[in-house]
Amino acid sequence: MKTAYLSIGSNMGDREELLKKAIQSLAEYHDIEIEKISSIYETDPVGVTDQPLFLNLAIKLKTTLSPHALLSKLHEVEEELERKRIRKWGPRTIDLDILLYNGVSIQTEVLEIPHPRMLERAFVLIPLSEVAPDDIYPGGSISLHQVLCEQRDKEGVRIWKKIDWEDAYARSES
Numbered sequence: 474m475k476t477a478y479l480s481i482g483s484n485m486g487d488r489e490e491l492l493k494k495a496i497q498s499l500a501e502y503h504d505i506e507i508e509k510i511s512s513i514y515e516t517d518p519v520g521v522t523d524q525p526l527f528l529n530l531a532i533k534l535k536t537t538l539s540p541h542a543l544l545s546k547l548h549e550v551e552e553e554l555e556r557k558r559i560r561k562w563g564p565r566t567i568d569l570d571i572l573l574y575n576g577v578s579i580q581t582e583v584l585e586i587p588h589p590r591m592l593e594r595a596f597v598l599i600p601l602s603e604v605a606p607d608d609i610y611p612g613g614s615i616s617l618h619q620v621l622c623e624q625r626d627k628e629g630v631r632i633w634k635k636i637d638w639e640d641a642y643a644r645s646e647s
Protein backbone atom coordinates (compact mmCIF):
# COMPACT_ATOMS: atom_id res chain seq x y z
CA MET A 474 0.00 0.00 0.00
CA LYS A 475 1.21 3.49 -0.84
CA THR A 476 0.32 6.73 0.96
CA ALA A 477 -1.08 9.66 -0.97
CA TYR A 478 -2.42 13.08 -0.05
CA LEU A 479 -5.15 14.81 -2.01
CA SER A 480 -6.59 18.31 -2.04
CA ILE A 481 -10.30 18.68 -2.80
CA GLY A 482 -12.07 21.96 -3.57
CA SER A 483 -15.49 23.21 -4.64
CA ASN A 484 -16.97 26.66 -5.28
CA MET A 485 -20.17 25.92 -7.25
CA GLY A 486 -23.44 24.33 -6.18
CA ASP A 487 -23.83 22.66 -2.78
CA ARG A 488 -20.14 22.79 -1.93
CA GLU A 489 -20.23 20.73 1.26
CA GLU A 490 -22.39 18.02 -0.32
CA LEU A 491 -20.03 17.82 -3.32
CA LEU A 492 -16.98 17.42 -1.07
CA LYS A 493 -18.75 14.65 0.85
CA LYS A 494 -19.84 12.88 -2.33
CA ALA A 495 -16.30 12.97 -3.71
CA ILE A 496 -14.92 11.45 -0.52
CA GLN A 497 -17.66 8.84 -0.45
CA SER A 498 -16.94 7.81 -4.05
CA LEU A 499 -13.24 7.41 -3.25
CA ALA A 500 -14.01 5.49 -0.04
CA GLU A 501 -16.26 3.03 -1.89
CA TYR A 502 -13.48 2.14 -4.30
CA HIS A 503 -11.79 -1.13 -3.34
CA ASP A 504 -8.24 0.03 -4.13
CA ILE A 505 -8.45 3.09 -1.85
CA GLU A 506 -8.60 3.35 1.93
CA ILE A 507 -9.18 6.79 3.38
CA GLU A 508 -7.11 7.29 6.52
CA LYS A 509 -7.65 10.91 7.54
CA ILE A 510 -9.81 13.84 6.50
CA SER A 511 -9.06 17.43 7.51
CA SER A 512 -11.58 20.03 8.65
CA ILE A 513 -13.35 21.94 5.93
CA TYR A 514 -11.91 25.41 5.28
CA GLU A 515 -13.55 28.32 3.51
CA THR A 516 -10.99 30.05 1.34
CA ASP A 517 -10.67 33.18 -0.75
CA PRO A 518 -10.24 32.34 -4.45
CA VAL A 519 -6.61 32.40 -5.59
CA GLY A 520 -5.55 33.13 -9.18
CA VAL A 521 -8.85 34.27 -10.60
CA THR A 522 -10.21 36.29 -7.67
CA ASP A 523 -13.65 37.38 -8.96
CA GLN A 524 -15.36 34.07 -8.24
CA PRO A 525 -17.19 32.57 -5.24
CA LEU A 526 -15.40 31.44 -2.08
CA PHE A 527 -14.14 27.85 -2.10
CA LEU A 528 -14.49 25.07 0.42
CA ASN A 529 -11.22 23.13 0.60
CA LEU A 530 -10.00 20.10 2.52
CA ALA A 531 -7.20 17.54 2.39
CA ILE A 532 -7.24 13.77 2.80
CA LYS A 533 -4.67 11.09 3.49
CA LEU A 534 -5.27 7.75 1.83
CA LYS A 535 -3.67 4.37 1.29
CA THR A 536 -3.85 2.84 -2.16
CA THR A 537 -2.60 0.02 -4.34
CA LEU A 538 -3.12 2.22 -7.42
CA SER A 539 -0.16 3.68 -9.29
CA PRO A 540 -0.01 7.51 -9.43
CA HIS A 541 -1.46 7.57 -12.98
CA ALA A 542 -4.21 5.09 -12.07
CA LEU A 543 -5.07 7.23 -9.04
CA LEU A 544 -5.27 10.31 -11.30
CA SER A 545 -7.67 8.42 -13.62
CA LYS A 546 -9.83 7.54 -10.63
CA LEU A 547 -9.91 11.22 -9.60
CA HIS A 548 -10.99 12.18 -13.11
CA GLU A 549 -13.77 9.58 -12.92
CA VAL A 550 -15.03 11.06 -9.66
CA GLU A 551 -14.89 14.57 -11.18
CA GLU A 552 -16.99 13.34 -14.11
CA GLU A 553 -19.44 11.56 -11.83
CA LEU A 554 -19.99 14.85 -10.02
CA GLU A 555 -20.43 16.62 -13.34
CA ARG A 556 -17.39 18.77 -12.93
CA LYS A 557 -17.74 21.89 -14.95
CA ARG A 558 -14.68 23.94 -15.73
CA ILE A 559 -15.67 27.27 -17.17
CA ARG A 560 -12.19 28.78 -17.35
CA LYS A 561 -8.71 28.02 -16.09
CA TRP A 562 -8.57 28.54 -12.33
CA GLY A 563 -12.24 29.56 -12.52
CA PRO A 564 -15.33 28.21 -10.71
CA ARG A 565 -15.79 24.43 -10.48
CA THR A 566 -18.18 22.02 -8.82
CA ILE A 567 -15.31 19.80 -7.75
CA ASP A 568 -11.55 19.64 -8.15
CA LEU A 569 -9.39 16.76 -6.98
CA ASP A 570 -5.60 17.08 -7.04
CA ILE A 571 -2.85 14.69 -6.02
CA LEU A 572 -0.45 16.60 -3.75
CA LEU A 573 2.00 13.90 -2.70
CA TYR A 574 2.39 10.19 -3.44
CA ASN A 575 4.63 8.06 -1.26
CA GLY A 576 7.54 10.51 -1.33
CA VAL A 577 8.05 10.24 -5.09
CA SER A 578 8.66 12.96 -7.69
CA ILE A 579 7.00 12.57 -11.09
CA GLN A 580 7.07 14.93 -14.06
CA THR A 581 5.04 13.84 -17.06
CA GLU A 582 2.74 15.67 -19.49
CA VAL A 583 -0.36 14.66 -17.54
CA LEU A 584 0.89 14.31 -13.99
CA GLU A 585 3.26 16.23 -11.76
CA ILE A 586 3.95 15.17 -8.17
CA PRO A 587 4.45 16.94 -5.82
CA HIS A 588 1.69 19.18 -7.15
CA PRO A 589 3.69 22.04 -8.70
CA ARG A 590 1.75 24.87 -7.03
CA MET A 591 1.09 23.34 -3.61
CA LEU A 592 3.80 25.22 -1.71
CA GLU A 593 2.37 28.60 -2.71
CA ARG A 594 -1.18 27.75 -1.72
CA ALA A 595 -2.29 28.30 1.86
CA PHE A 596 -5.66 26.71 0.91
CA VAL A 597 -3.69 23.50 0.26
CA LEU A 598 -1.03 23.66 2.99
CA ILE A 599 -3.25 24.50 5.95
CA PRO A 600 -5.66 21.54 5.52
CA LEU A 601 -2.73 19.31 4.52
CA SER A 602 -0.84 20.11 7.71
CA GLU A 603 -3.79 18.72 9.69
CA VAL A 604 -3.48 15.29 8.07
CA ALA A 605 0.29 15.16 7.36
CA PRO A 606 2.16 17.15 10.00
CA ASP A 607 5.20 14.86 10.14
CA ASP A 608 5.55 13.92 6.51
CA ILE A 609 8.61 15.16 4.71
CA TYR A 610 8.34 17.17 1.51
CA PRO A 611 10.08 15.14 -1.25
CA GLY A 612 13.67 16.04 -1.98
CA GLY A 613 13.98 18.11 1.17
CA SER A 614 14.51 17.44 4.81
CA ILE A 615 11.81 19.56 6.38
CA SER A 616 8.38 18.41 7.46
CA LEU A 617 5.18 19.78 5.99
CA HIS A 618 4.50 21.36 9.36
CA GLN A 619 7.76 23.34 9.01
CA VAL A 620 6.88 24.20 5.39
CA LEU A 621 3.62 25.67 6.65
CA CYS A 622 5.31 27.61 9.47
CA GLU A 623 7.64 29.18 6.91
CA GLN A 624 4.78 30.17 4.63
CA ARG A 625 4.09 33.79 5.40
CA ASP A 626 0.77 34.28 3.65
CA LYS A 627 -1.84 32.35 5.60
CA GLU A 628 -4.58 34.86 4.90
CA GLY A 629 -7.88 34.02 3.26
CA VAL A 630 -8.20 30.54 4.81
CA ARG A 631 -10.69 30.12 7.64
CA ILE A 632 -11.87 26.99 9.34
CA TRP A 633 -15.48 26.51 8.21
CA LYS A 634 -16.57 23.24 9.78
CA LYS A 635 -15.00 20.46 11.77
CA ILE A 636 -16.77 17.29 10.74
CA ASP A 637 -16.80 14.05 12.66
CA TRP A 638 -16.37 12.04 9.50
CA GLU A 639 -17.01 8.64 11.11
CA ASP A 640 -20.29 9.99 12.32
CA ALA A 641 -21.06 11.47 8.91
CA TYR A 642 -20.47 8.09 7.21
CA ALA A 643 -22.50 6.22 9.80
CA ARG A 644 -25.44 8.54 9.14
CA SER A 645 -25.20 8.34 5.36
CA GLU A 646 -25.09 4.53 5.47
CA SER A 647 -28.14 4.15 7.72
Ligand SMILES: Nc1ncnc2c1ncn2[C@@H]1O[C@H](COP(=O)(O)OP(=O)(O)OP(=O)(O)O)[C@@H](O)[C@H]1O
Binds near residue numbers: 563569570586587589
Ligand atom coordinates in the same frame (compact mmCIF):
# COMPACT_ATOMS: atom_id res chain seq x y z
N1 LIG B 1 -0.73 16.35 -9.21
C1 LIG B 1 -1.77 16.48 -10.03
N2 LIG B 1 -3.05 16.27 -9.59
C2 LIG B 1 -4.10 16.42 -10.44
N3 LIG B 1 -3.99 16.74 -11.75
C3 LIG B 1 -2.75 16.96 -12.22
C4 LIG B 1 -1.60 16.84 -11.39
N4 LIG B 1 -0.48 17.10 -12.15
C5 LIG B 1 -0.93 17.38 -13.38
N5 LIG B 1 -2.28 17.29 -13.45
C6 LIG B 1 -3.02 17.53 -14.67
O1 LIG B 1 -3.62 18.79 -14.64
C7 LIG B 1 -4.74 18.76 -15.52
C8 LIG B 1 -5.61 19.96 -15.28
O2 LIG B 1 -6.10 19.94 -14.00
P1 LIG B 1 -7.15 21.00 -13.52
O3 LIG B 1 -8.07 21.40 -14.62
O4 LIG B 1 -7.79 20.42 -12.28
O5 LIG B 1 -6.24 22.25 -13.17
P2 LIG B 1 -6.67 23.40 -12.25
O6 LIG B 1 -7.26 22.75 -11.01
O7 LIG B 1 -7.53 24.37 -12.99
O8 LIG B 1 -5.34 24.14 -11.87
P3 LIG B 1 -4.19 23.69 -10.86
O9 LIG B 1 -3.48 22.56 -11.54
O10 LIG B 1 -3.38 24.92 -10.72
O11 LIG B 1 -4.84 23.24 -9.56
C9 LIG B 1 -5.36 17.41 -15.19
O12 LIG B 1 -6.14 16.92 -16.23
C10 LIG B 1 -4.16 16.53 -14.93
O13 LIG B 1 -3.80 15.77 -16.04
Ligand SMILES: Nc1nc2c(c(=O)[nH]1)N=C(CO)CN2
Binds near residue numbers: 516563
Ligand atom coordinates in the same frame (compact mmCIF):
# COMPACT_ATOMS: atom_id res chain seq x y z
N1 LIG C 1 -9.22 29.23 -2.65
C1 LIG C 1 -9.01 28.47 -3.73
N2 LIG C 1 -8.57 29.03 -4.86
C2 LIG C 1 -8.34 28.26 -5.95
C3 LIG C 1 -8.58 26.86 -5.91
C4 LIG C 1 -9.06 26.29 -4.71
O1 LIG C 1 -9.30 25.06 -4.61
N3 LIG C 1 -9.25 27.12 -3.64
N4 LIG C 1 -8.30 26.12 -7.01
C5 LIG C 1 -7.80 26.65 -8.10
C6 LIG C 1 -7.44 25.80 -9.25
O2 LIG C 1 -7.04 24.57 -8.89
C7 LIG C 1 -7.58 28.09 -8.24
N5 LIG C 1 -7.87 28.84 -7.07
